[in-house]
Amino acid sequence: MNALIGWFKHILGRVVVRVWSWLHPTTPLPGGPRTSRQLTDNVMRTMNLVMPLKDKTAIGRARAALVIGSSLDEIYSGLDNVGTVHVARFCIVDNNLLMFSLYDGDFHTYIRDFIVTLGHAFDAVVELIEDTPPTPCWLHVDEFIEWVHRHDALQLPDSPGDLIELVAPGLTNLEDLSRYLVLQLDSNPNVQLGSYRSYPGHSVAEVREKLGVGW
C-alpha cells in the first residue's frame, strides 16, 4: 500500500510540476557566484561545471577518462599559471563530466586566463560533451566563456533572505516559496547548496605566501 501511495505521489508530483511550469514559465537563473562587494565573496569562489557526455556508455566514460588523464599534467600546469585557483578536480558522475574548482576573483577572468594557458588541452575535453562549443576555444573566447557559464551550476545562497531574493524576488506569501524553488530547480536541475571555507577571505597567493611556497 505504501509503495502504491509513493508511486501515486511521484506521478502526482510530476504532473503538478508540469502544470505549474506551464502556468508560470521560469527562466533558469545563471550559474556561478553572483557579484558582491564583500571581499569574502570575491575570493575562494566555487565553480561546478556539469558537462553531459555525448557518449553515455562505458566506452564513452573510458574515453573521457583517457582524454582527461592524458592532459592532466598540462591542465595542472595551466591552472598553476592562472595563479588564482585554490583547487580543481575532475570527476565522472552519472554520465556527466564534472569540473569543480575554487578560484579567486572574477569568473570571466578565470576562464579567460584558463583558455590562454591551456586552451589547447581543453579543446579535446569539450569535444566529449553533448553541446560542444565552437572550437578552438581561444578563437571563440566569448562563446566559450558563455558555454562554461551555462554549464556552471546555479548557486543557491546560504541565507534564507538571499534565497528568496534570488528565486522569488516578488514573493508576497512565504508559503509560495517552495513552489518558486521547485519551478527553478525544474528548469535548473544542477545546483550548489552550500560551500564551506575554512579560511574565508584569503586568496591562493596569500595562503601560498604564508606557507612559504611562493606565489
Place this chain on the structure above:
Amino acid sequence: MVTAGAMPRVVGGATVDLADVQGNILRGYRKARVRHLVVCVTDARRGRAWIAAASARDAMDGARITDGGDWSRPPDTCFNVGLTATGMRALGVPDRIVRTFPAPWQQGMAARATIIGDWGDSDPAHWHARYRDSVSLHLIVSLHADTTALLDEIERAAMALPGGDALRIIGRDEGHRFEGGAVHFGYRDNIAQPRFEGITHPGKYDDQPRAPLGTILLGYDTDMQELRWSLPDPAVLGFNGAFNAYRVLEQDVAGFEAFLDRAADEVLRSPDADELLPPGSDSDVGGGGATRRAAMREVVAAKLMGRWRNGTPLSVSPAHPSQPGVPTNDFDYVDDPQGLKCPYGSHIRRGNPRGGKIVQRVSNHTRRLVRRGFPYGPPYDPARPDTIERGLLGNFLCANLEAQFEAVMYDWLNLGLLDPRLLGSNDPLVGVNDETAGWFRLPTRQGTIILRGIPRLVRTRGGAYTFLPGMSALRWIGSFQG
C-alpha cells in the same frame, strides 16, 4: 595595408588602415579643450542619415568624423562618435545584431556598477541626470579644439548635417587642459600609453612591449597568446572599432590635500621618516624653502601615485622629483619586488604592473588601456575653498571592456588580487575607499608603514560604455535600410 573591405581578421604583423579608424582611438589630439555631447536619437532614419553624412568620404572636413589617417596637417577641430547599445538600437540596427556584441556593452555601464566599484555615493542613482536615464543615452559626440569658439563652430557644423534634427542634446561635459598637463590632484597626467605594433614611429617606444593591435581594435591579434575577441555579426560593424568606458569622475581635492596633511604627520612620526625623506633633502623634494612637513606631503603624494607630481616616476627617481631628462615612461618594476622605490600598491603600479611580479602571471601586459582624460571644473584654490564640482572626464579605450577595463577596475584597483600584500585594499586614489577601513602599505627597508583612514577621493558622477565604430562601420550604419 588592410582595408575594411578585406578579410576582417588580421593576424601576424598586422598593419591597419588608419583612415578607417576613428582618430581619437590611436591619436592623442593634444587640443586644449574637449566637449562631450550626450545625445538622444529621436528618429532612427534621420539619425542614420546623420551618421551617413558625418562619415561620408566626401563630407566637408570640419563636419566629418575625424579619422586617424592623414595626420601631416592635424585638423583644428576633431569630432568623434561613440554609440551605446541603446543608441545602436535607436538608430534602427536590429536587436539580433546588437546582441552579437559583448555583454558589458549591451548591458551598459550602470548595470555593471558592482563590478567597477560604482556603489555608495558613486552608485548610478547619484549620477547626473543625463547619465541616469540610460534609455535616452544614445551617443557621446566628442569635440576637441583649442578654443571654446572653435568647439561652438564644430558643434554647430556637426548638428547642421542632414539628419541633425533627429539628435537631441541632453547634456554637455566641458573639459580643458591645465598648465603643464596636470590634473586636479596636481599630478601630470596622460603620460603612459600603450604603443602599438605598426603604429608608433621608431624611436618613440618606451621599454614596455609593444601592444598588439588587438589590445585596442577589434579584428586583430591580442596579447593573450592566440586568443582573439569575437567580432559582431556582420563583421564590418566591429572591424577597426574600439570600446570606450567614458567616465565623469569627481575629485575631492580638499579631501586629498587633507589626507596628505594627516599622512605626512604620521610618516614623520615613524622611525622610517628619515629613510623616506633624508634630512637636508626637503628643498629638493618640496621645492625651495619647503618645510619638512611640506616635503613629506610630496613624498606621500608620490608614493600613492607612483610618480612625483611632475610626472617623474619613482622607479626612476625614488629620492626626489627634479631630474631633468629623466624618461617618464621607460621603467619597470622587475628590480623592485619589495616596492621600496615604487610601492606595489601605488596607483600606476596597480593599474599597470608592467613586468613586475603579479599573481595572475599571464596577465601582466594584457589589460592595457588607452587613456584620454581632461580635467573639468576650475582648479581648486585652497585659499578660497569652495564646493564646485571638479574632476576628470576620462576615456578608457580598449578592445574588450570585460577583459581590460573591468578586470583592472575589479581585481587590480579594487580587490588587490594581483599581490597577496594588497588583498582587501583599494587603490589609494581612485579606489572604493572608506575612511574607516581604507589602508595603504608604504614599504621601507625596515618594514612597512601602513597609512590608514584613506577616504574615497574620486566619485563617479556619470558615464557610459560606448563603441567607437570604424569609419566603414559608420557608413554601414548610415546606409542600413532596416
